[in-house]
Amino acid sequence: MEAINGEERDMERRLSKLLEESVVSKPESGEINSSCCGGKGKSKGQGQPEQGTGEVDIVKTKASCCSGPKGATNGRKSAESAGENISSCGGGKGKSQAQGQSEQGTGEVDIVKTKASCCGGSKGATNGRKSADEVREDVKEYYGRIIQTKEDLQTSACCTEEKFPSYVKPLAGMVADEVASKFFGCDFCVPNVLENTSVLDLGSGSGFDCFIISQLVGETGRVVGVDMTDSQVELANKYTQWHADRFGFEKSNVTFHKGYIEKLDELGLDDASFDVVVSNCVLNLSPDKEAVLTEAYRVLRTGGEMYFSDVYALRRVPDNLKDDPVLRGECISGALYWNDFITLARKVGFTDPRVVQSEPYFVDDSLMDKLDGTEFVSTTFRLFKVSNLEATIEDYGQAVKYKGSIFSAPAQLVFDRDNIFEAGAVVPVSRNTFRMLRASRFRSHFDFYGCCSKKHFGPFPRSQPITI
Numbered sequence: 001m002e003a004i005n006g007e008e009r010d011m012e013r014r015l016s017k018l019l020e021e022s023v024v025s026k027p028e029s030g031e032i033n034s035s036c037c038g039g040k041g042k043s044k045g046q047g048q049p050e051q052g053t054g055e056v057d058i059v060k061t062k063a064s065c066c067s068g069p070k071g072a073t074n075g076r077k078s079a080e081s082a083g084e085n086i087s088s089c090g091g092g093k094g095k096s097q098a099q100g101q102s103e104q105g106t107g108e109v110d111i112v113k114t115k116a117s118c119c120g121g122s123k124g125a126t127n128g129r130k131s132a133d134e135v136r137e138d139v140k141e142y143y144g145r146i147i148q149t150k151e152d153l154q155t156s157a158c159c160t161e162e163k164f165p166s167y168v169k170p171l172a173g174m175v176a177d178e179v180a181s182k183f184f185g186c187d188f189c190v191p192n193v194l195e196n197t198s199v200l201d202l203g204s205g206s207g208f209d210c211f212i213i214s215q216l217v218g219e220t221g222r223v224v225g226v227d228m229t230d231s232q233v234e235l236a237n238k239y240t241q242w243h244a245d246r247f248g249f250e251k252s253n254v255t256f257h258k259g260y261i262e263k264l265d266e267l268g269l270d271d272a273s274f275d276v277v278v279s280n281c282v283l284n285l286s287p288d289k290e291a292v293l294t295e296a297y298r299v300l301r302t303g304g305e306m307y308f309s310d311v312y313a314l315r316r317v318p319d320n321l322k323d324d325p326v327l328r329g330e331c332i333s334g335a336l337y338w339n340d341f342i343t344l345a346r347k348v349g350f351t352d353p354r355v356v357q358s359e360p361y362f363v364d365d366s367l368m369d370k371l372d373g374t375e376f377v378s379t380t381f382r383l384f385k386v387s388n389l390e391a392t393i394e395d396y397g398q399a400v401k402y403k404g405s406i407f408s409a410p411a412q413l414v415f416d417r418d419n420i421f422e423a424g425a426v427v428p429v430s431r432n433t434f435r436m437l438r439a440s441r442f443r444s445h446f447d448f449y450g451c452c453s454k455k456h457f458g459p460f461p462r463s464q465p466i467t468i
């Protein structure tokens with residue numbers, strides 16, 4: 001009898017959905033570069049709906065490592081028309097110390113010790129990779145100088161406000177236009193139940209999400225944004241008191257720090273000092289993703305969660321594309337292969353990553369050639385810091401009832417893609433889900449059944465076929 005690894009089987013079952021539901025439909029027109037939110041939209045100009053019937057426009061511009069953008073259509077500026085030469089590879093100044101192959105599948109996917117340019121133009125470089133500092137400088141340049149508004153993006157990586165839940169739309173409407181024009185997130189990543197909590201936003205940009213969350217946590221809550229790009233932090237700071245006045249707060253509950261999300265300790269952010277960490281389209285840009293997740297875990301209180309949206313690849317992105325400043329800046333080539341992300345999240349202590357939602361992230365055919373067939377998804381994960389979670393999903397005969405008491409989710413609460421709780425219904429849950437709900441800020445919104453249950457009924461859900 002062949003022994004089956006229960007953990008692998010379980011992860012395979014839960015995450016196969018991500019793959020199945022995220023198969024990227026390639027645009028026939030070949031004009032769509034990238035769009036996580038565009039899954040419902042039309043390719044403007046061609047007028048062919050890609051999926052569904054929504055009205056989200058999809059950018060049709062193109063980007064390239066060494067040849068640069070070929071010019072924008074669809075009314076959007078190319079980087080050249082904005083007076084920038086974004087096709088410059090730049091950055092590679094040093095000697096190659098090795099071949100620059102990153103270690104894959106271990107969480108070290110993006111960290112390299114070598115230096116070189118993506119197109120071989122840098123002095124002395126052979127086949128190496130940029131250093132972490134050089135990658136960060138490219139990203140700063142991209143978000144500090146090249147991209148001034150959403151319209152300057154070479155892809156439509158950005159999420160539109162149409163996608164926000166109805167309770168958030170009026171809150172988003174309170175945010176200053178200048179801040180909103182520099183919202184570059186790839187999804188909506190604001191969780192429920194934020195009243196009176198402390199929230200940290202990694203890569204807060206112009207502060208758009210922070211100023212929405214500021215209203216949700218209320219005057220007694222706290223929001224901290226961290227970003228490394230001067231102009232973004234300056235803009236966010238410029239509007240901090242303006243928003244406090246607008247919200248009728250005596251004192252602002254938002255603070256912005258200039259710094260690196262890999263080094264939160266340098267900003268004096270203490271262990272266990274936040275209830276929630278959010279982040280919107282940023283992890284993919286970091287050259288040291290393990291450090292970011294480790295720091296997020298450190299600053300979270302027990303029972304807290306990291307709730308964030310980002311771009312993931314459906315296979316590992318070839319190393320030679322990772323240093324392309326445009327592909328990275330547009331949130332494509334720095335994206336982790338989703339299975340490597342799961343491994344990494346578990347490694348730092350987030351034992352049971354949950355997918356809240358996932359959708360295709362469209363990439364233009366011309367880029368697809370360059371990407372060697374790699375496809376992408378935009379996914380929101382929630383990662384709880386709860387110490388007694390198991391790596392597998394197990395059934396201990398437990399159940400919960402959602403009280404319907406969360407103002408933003410009166411009828412049903414989407415906890416994750418597999419756990420959607422209707423108000424008033426008693427539903428069986430795995431021990432991990434039971435523990436996440438009970439250890440977190442969701443606790444008072446649920447009734448719990450079988451708290452002391454010690455009897456194990458096998459994998460959750462019970463209908464799962466046994467394949468030994």
Ligand SMILES: C[S@@+](CC[C@H](N)C(=O)[O-])C[C@H]1O[C@@H](n2cnc3c(N)ncnc32)[C@H](O)[C@@H]1O
Pocket residue numbers: 136139140143182183184185186202203204205206207208209226227228229232259260261262279280281282285286287
């Ligand atoms: C795609 S933008 C998203 C900004 C913001 N979250 C939003 O939704 O508008 C990425 C932001 O992350 C910041 N960023 C990228 N890597 C970073 C790092 N390692 N440390 C700090 N900030 C970083 C950039 O400066 C930029 O403002």
